[in-house]
Amino acid sequence: MCGILSYYSKCKITAYDLQNFKLSLKSIKHRGPDGEGVVLINTKTGNSKVIDTVDTPIECFSKTKFNENDDFNLILGHRRLKILDLSFKGHQPMNFNKSWLTYNGEIYNYIEIRNELKSFGYNFITDSDTEVLLKAYDHWGVNSFNKFNGMWSFVLWDGNKKNIVISNDRYGIKPLYKFYTKKVKIYFSEIKQLKSFKEKITFNEKNCKLFIDTGYHPLETETYFNEIKRFKKGAYEIVNPKKDLSITKKYYYLYNQTNNNFSFNKTLQEFNNLFQDAVSLRTRSDVEIGIAISGGVDSSLVLERFTNLNLFKDSNLQSFSAIFPNTDADESFFINKLLEQFQLKSNFINPLEFLDFDSFKDHIYAIEFPPTSMSYYSQYILNKLINQCNVKVNLGGQGADEIFGGYHKHVYVYLRSLIIRGKIIKYLSEARSFSKLKRISLIILHKIILDDIVTLYSFKLGLKEIDNRLLKYTFKIDKLSEYLLSDFDALTLPVFLKADDGNSMAFGVETRLPFMDYRIVKLGFSMPENFKIFNGWNKYILRKSFKKINNEIKWRKDKKGFTSPFDEMAYKVFNKLETEKDFRKKSLNIFKDIFSY
16 A cells, blocks of 8 residues: 555646656655655656656666656656565566556555466566556556455556556545546545645635534535545546546446345355455465454454454464453443454554544545544554554454444334334334433434434425435435445545545555455445344344354444544543533534645
8 A cells, every 4th residue: 555646747846846747756755754755757759757756765766857858748657555566576666568556555455466467468577566567558458447355546657659648546535536637637545745835725615614514525526625536436537638528437336236036044045255355365475463452242253253364373472452441432341252253363542542633634645634532643643653653554343233233223223114114013113222222212212213204205305405415315215225335435434534544644654454345345236125124233244244252242232433532532632621512613624624725
């Protein structure tokens, strides 16, 4: 995992442009502390020149310098975090057959693709997935994207077709942003990179107000800036400089294809097989791998599958956990249950001990959006600990909640959908079970669900109004499966993924997410709703898939994740207790102060 930058201009690159480019690349050194590369390209002729920087590995020095007579209009830049092939051979931008690539991410099935390419006559000089990506594109073109199992954002100069190709992974796990003017097109990994180009950037006040009022983050394709857009996930763009033409196409669509004829036992077996493979693929690394554990269902299932691998038996796996002693947010009891069962080198950190205004501000600088809670900060401090323990790859459980119904709101949506569909007996059974599990009055639960139905139809009939972005994702949705899809695609998960990337890469740590394997996602959105919520239990099929984990975790009733003690943490930052809305206002003010251009 790394950081990338691409600068395409309709005019000739000047020394001033190149200097700004280098400053922009330097601003994300945290993403790639292990090296830097820059190449200049003429999109008419295909001529190129590699430019050395202070962080270019000595083995890759070209000993060439830029001069004003040079005629180039495209610059590709890269910051490297060494994960696969730790030699200088994995240096980027990487070239092959007239093409150049700057790439951020991991193609986990690169070994299988490399073997396939070898059968077509391709030779390989590195053990990197970068070379595999470059040669896969050379052979299959844009059709190669659907062969990749991984996370990525990249810019590729296709020297044969004289096109610039930009691509993002299926779910936008690796962030990619774009900025266009009539003169330039810039693609970059982090928003802070744009500041070096001295372009005029303004805040999108409509999005800022929506955040204050609702806590909603417009992070699907928009940002908090009018001029900066997020590149579409599951898409690629082809820029043809000669024709001055740019075309964006989707190569992947996420559909909700629920099949009610699925057998639970067969689906469970299929999930178990796929998830074991998803975890196995994500342990391919030439550096040490760690795992973040909370004692919850998701991270515990990742850990269980990791322990099935020979890699676990041959290594002293380090685990990392955020704890909050003497608070309701503390999960030490469940974490210790895991540690009793598995031999792990455990590491703990209490985010409260590090929290102050300056640290909170640094955290917002890392994630590049105003947080709604303190849980993101806990993740930030946890990654700091991972870095201090010299671990570069961390396995996480992100994505499971949005696929398999992990939040209380998902149970409420499921219950209301049963009433709407006239399945009253099923509703009463599930409501009683959920009431008993969560120790909530059945009368109160009925009131919550009925009020929710009234609200739903108030929006459907136009009796209440709300921003259309929320309306289409939430308040016009009847089925749980559709609600989960909106959570996964637009409402919840994109925010968590951005926070994951910002918090981890701030410390040069790569987060890998087995639940985000596209095969798991496809299976999850095809299985019936009652595989996910059953007898009051959420994520039911995940709980049933445990083979080793003790029942106290398998049938854990509470839901915390990266929950943090909000009042205590907010007080340490602002020296007073805050309402959630006041907290959002102050977070936004800090964000604006940091990113005012």
